[in-house]
Amino acid sequence: MAKRSSLYIRIVEGKNLPAKDITGSSDPYCIVKVDNEPILRTATVWKTLCPFWGEEYQVHLPPTFHAVAFYVMDEDALSRDDVIGKVCLTRDTLASYPKGFSGWTHLTEVDPDEEVQGEIHLRLEVRPGARACRLRCSVLEARDLAPKDRNGASDPFVRVRYKGRTQETSIVKKSCYPRWNETFEFELEEGATEVLCVETWDWDLVSRNDFLGKVVIDIQRLQVAQPEEGWFRLQPDQTKSRRHDEGNLGSLQLEVRLRDEMVLPSSCYQPLVQLLCHEVKLGMQGPGQLISLIEETTSTECRQDVATNLLKLFLGQGLAKDFLDLLFQLELSRTSETNTLFRSNSLASKSMESFLKVAGMQYLHGVLGPIINKVFEEKKYVELDPSKVEVKDVGCSGLHRPQTEAEVLEQSAQTLRAHLGALLSALSRSVRACPAVVRATFRQLFRRVRERFPGAQHENVPFIAVTSFLCLRFFSPAIMSPKLFHLRERHADARTSRTLLLLAKAVQNVGNMDTPASRAKEAWMEPLQPTVRQGVAQLKDFITKLVDIEEKDELDLQRTLSLQAPPVKEGPLFIHRTKGKGPLMSSSFKKLYFFLTTEALSFAKTPSSKKSALIKLANIRAAEKVEEKSFGSSHVMQVIYTDDVGRPQTAYLQCKCVNELNQWLSALRKVSINNTGLLGSYHPGIFRGDKWSCCHQKEKTGQGCDKTRSRVTLQEWNDPLDHDLEAQLIYRHLLGVEAMLWERHRELSRGAEAGTVPASPGEAPKDSLAQLLRVLQDLREAHSSSPAGSPPSEPNCLLELQT
Numbered sequence: 168m169a170k171r172s173s174l175y176i177r178i179v180e181g182k183n184l185p186a187k188d189i190t191g192s193s194d195p196y197c198i199v200k201v202d203n204e205p206i207l208r209t210a211t212v213w214k215t216l217c218p219f220w221g222e223e224y225q226v227h228l229p230p231t232f233h234a235v236a237f238y239v240m241d242e243d244a245l246s247r248d249d250v251i252g253k254v255c256l257t258r259d260t261l262a263s264y265p266k267g268f269s270g271w272t273h274l275t276e277v278d279p280d281e282e283v284q285g286e287i288h289l290r291l292e293v294r295p296g297a298r299a300c301r302l303r304c305s306v307l308e309a310r311d312l313a314p315k316d317r318n319g320a321s322d323p324f325v326r327v328r329y330k331g332r333t334q335e336t337s338i339v340k341k342s343c344y345p346r347w348n349e350t351f352e353f354e355l356e357e358g359a360t361e362v363l364c365v366e367t368w369d370w371d372l373v374s375r376n377d378f379l380g381k382v383v384i385d386i387q388r389l390q391v392a393q394p395e396e397g398w399f400r401l402q403p404d405q406t407k408s409r410r411h412d413e414g415n416l417g418s419l420q421l422e423v424r425l426r427d428e429m430v431l432p433s434s435c436y437q438p439l440v441q442l443l444c445h446e447v448k449l450g451m452q453g454p455g456q457l458i459s460l461i462e463e464t465t466s467t468e469c470r471q472d473v474a475t476n477l478l479k480l481f482l483g484q485g486l487a488k489d490f491l492d493l494l495f496q497l498e499l500s501r502t503s504e505t506n507t508l509f510r511s512n513s514l515a516s517k518s519m520e521s522f523l524k525v526a527g528m529q530y531l532h533g534v535l536g537p538i539i540n541k542v543f544e545e546k547k548y549v550e551l552d553p554s555k556v557e558v559k560d561v562g563c564s565g566l567h568r569p570q571t572e573a574e575v576l577e578q579s580a581q582t583l584r585a586h587l588g589a590l591l592s593a594l595s596r597s598v599r600a601c602p603a604v605v606r607a608t609f610r611q612l613f614r615r616v617r618e619r620f621p622g623a624q625h626e627n628v629p630f631i632a633v634t635s636f637l638c639l640r641f642f643s644p645a646i647m648s649p650k651l652f653h654l655r656e657r658h659a660d661a662r663t664s665r666t667l668l669l670l671a672k673a674v675q676n677v678g679n680m681d682t683p684a685s686r687a688k689e690a691w692m693e694p695l696q697p698t699v700r701q702g703v704a705q706l707k708d709f710i711t712k713l714v715d716i717e718e719k720d721e722l723d724l725q726r727t728l729s730l731q732a733p734p735v736k737e738g739p740l741f742i743h744r745t746k747g748k749g750p751l752m753s754s755s756f757k758k759l760y761f762f763l764t765t766e767a768l769s770f771a772k773t774p775s776s777k778k779s780a781l782i783k784l785a786n787i788r789a790a791e792k793v794e795e796k797s798f799g800s801s802h803v804m805q806v807i808y809t810d811d812v813g814r815p816q817t818a819y820l821q822c823k824c825v826n827e828l829n830q831w832l833s834a835l836r837k838v839s840i841n842n843t844g845l846l847g848s849y850h851p852g853i854f855r856g857d858k859w860s861c862c863h864q865k866e867k868t869g870q871g872c873d874k875t876r877s878r879v880t881l882q883e884w885n886d887p888l889d890h891d892l893e894a895q896l897i898y899r900h901l902l903g904v905e906a907m908l909w910e911r912h913r914e915l916s917r918g919a920e921a922g923t924v925p926a927s928p929g930e931a932p933k934d935s936l937a938q939l940l941r942v943l944q945d946l947r948e949a950h951s952s953s954p955a956g957s958p959p960s961e962p963n964c965l966l967e968l969q970t
Contacts, residue, residue: 193215194211210657229362239251254419269422274416274418274766279378283378283402284380288399289306290304301355302354307326312344319801324458326365329361331794344767442938442939447489450484455630485891503838505812519608532653535649542663550575551694587677592705616628617629639675654830683815691808740821742756768781788842789805792851830883849875908936
């Protein structure tokens with residue numbers, strides 16, 4: 168039994184941002200931090216004060232996190248990036264919005280005294296004295312303090328204040344993980360009501376000391392609960408009056424939803440999973456459909472989430488194809504017009520979208536990746552709409568002449584024809600590269616549509632049904648927004664976006680089989696018609712080959728793939744493994760191409776070179792960040808593992824940006840989450856000379872000075888399936904519509920008594936529905952008897968211990 172917390176984050180757009188550049192504009196991007204730890208960075212939108220990002224993320228976190236903050240930054244090529252403002256949402260704030268926080272919120276000024284992080288380890292007790300009781304405060308150590316100096320560290324000391332008296336610890340130079348082990352005593356008067364204030368500061372020789380955070384302790388509560396020892400979270404200084412600048416820094420539109428789930432043992436979900444799987448296996452041959460009833464009771468706003476959860480559940484049970492086939496039949500049974508087939512946001516459409524992203528994303532990258540890269544690299548001006556053509560100068564120096572509108576349109580048509588032709592050729596060659604389960608699912612779709620709409624007049628309908636998902640809901644959105652499908656790291660500029668939009672329109676016309684209706688919408692797309700007509704023939708030939716897969720071939724392909732360890736993540740990284748006692752410089756990193764599978768982390772000189780195993784997956788003990796001062800970069804991670812004889816080793820890998828760093832950390836943590844011997848603490852620094860650079864410990868194999876973050880991961884399309892979590896999410900949804908299920912049950916009971924029970928395929932029989940309601944009741948009781956898993960809340964004065 169475990170409590171799982173996750174954050175769904177959508178950074179939509181900003182408006183009215185202040186100008187940070189001399190041009191009167193800004194180059195804004197967002198950094199997302201959870202408890203001051205950077206986990207995400209959006210792409211930069213150049214030269215605008217009203218940027219649109221539209222980026223979505225899902226982050227898995229430990230239930231004890233406190234706040235998520237969004238920093239809007241202005242990117243500068245030659246100097247340090249400027250901070251524009253921030254939005255901070257605490258865990259309690261998010262918990263007060265059951266459906267999620269959504270809307271515009273003003274950016275606030277970033278105050279250095281509020282940018283605190285880390286925890287301090289204290290021992291507190293009230294001891295009896297000769298004349299009066301004495302308060303003893305032992306300052307032991309701190310961890311993860313904010314780096315305030317240019318060297319990426321701080322020079323921390325602690326100031327303890329009580330009733331006008333102040334005592335200070337010694338200064339620990341160049342460390343964010345200091346150890347003091349110093350004790351202070353104060354005399355207590357009887358009935359004392361004052362508070363003990365423990366402040367952490369960064370010492371500076373020339374300028375004023377920087378505030379690192381504080382802990383305020385209620386003495387009266389301490390006298391009742393003494394003695395007390397543990398890690399206390401540092402708090403900002405909120406005694407200063409804030410500047411009233413709301414609105415002056417612009418606004419940010421966000422969608423943030425916190426989801427806390429108490430996941431029970433697998434055995435608790437087996438009745439629910441077995442009941443749903445039985446319904447799918449019966450298909451339309453069964454007496455009824457619980458799946459149809461679930462669709463009927465699911466609102467439009469949560470249909471995508473429900474579709475994704477069901478799809479992943481059945482994918483884990485090996486029934487994804489059967490589940491989708493059942494949805495195809497249900498939708499076909501209620502559709503009479505071919506032009507509306509699979510065009511609504513039904514459960515079938517949403518489930519198929521999720522299926523293609525989960526099972527077909529790598530295939531999409533292989534087909535579209537080279538074409539998208541070429542569009543970005545060429546950066547040609549492309550326009551087919553005469554009303555939007557911009558005439559520009561062409562020619563060599565001294566011979567400039569305005570380019571005519573006809574020349575612009577012809578060159579644009581040539582460019583788009585080349586891109587469209589290359590894409591269709593790549594698609595035609597990709598039949599064998601398409602995953603077997605995707606091919607088999609499209610085979611079922613093709614057959615079901617052809618059975619429902621036979622005859623020569625409906626010859627193209629099965630092809631259009633396939634392209635409605637493959638082209639209109641998968642390839643076209645990826646072409647228009649390659650950043651959101653991980654095809655590019657940055658958003659396209661205005662010129663490239665227009666080229667991608669026109670290419671996506673052309674792909675949609677091909678996917679619609681070049682119908683008169685699609686041609687009539689935008690007559691200025693006519694120059695592409697020869698390529699579109701040729702593309703229709705190519706696409707039909709491709710689909711014919713795609714769906715021509717028999718059960719035996721499907722099983723053979725799946726068996727072949729199961730024997731191979733599929734790559735979880737791959738890409739270029741820089742590696743450095745420590746040897747000797749010399750200084751470690753960033754120049755000592757060597758660039759190699761890395762592959763992470765479910766078996767090992769390996770590397771090669773190039774993607775096509777022979778691989779060499781670096782670390783066996785079962786030997787990984789932790790994957791964590793390295794503090795910036797160690798290598799002069801904030802994008803270095805360490806993989807702590809044991810070699811073949813059990814000795815601890817560390818590999819240091821440098822990434823190019825914060826997103827790549829967190830993606831690799833997330834992938835490594837997810838594939839090693841069930842390893843034995845995972846570490847609970849680690850050293851974020853390096854062992855240089857005779858001590859650790861982070862905490863200055865001299866024992867190389869001693870306990871780490873910071874806690875590991877193995878539960879902080881990013882959700883990706885190729886994540887390992889979590890069957891219990893998906894079952895819990897389906898249970899949670901069904902619990903929300905339980906009243907409607909009971910009402911449906913009563914209707915069926917009344918119908919049975921009157922002898923008028925509906926017998927159509929879309930109706931769920933009373934016994935199946937009764938079983939479902941009993942399963943929900945059993946799960947509710949299992950949750951009620953489980954230990955409460957709510958995250959700890961912090962009292963106003965004496966802070967909650969962070970153990």
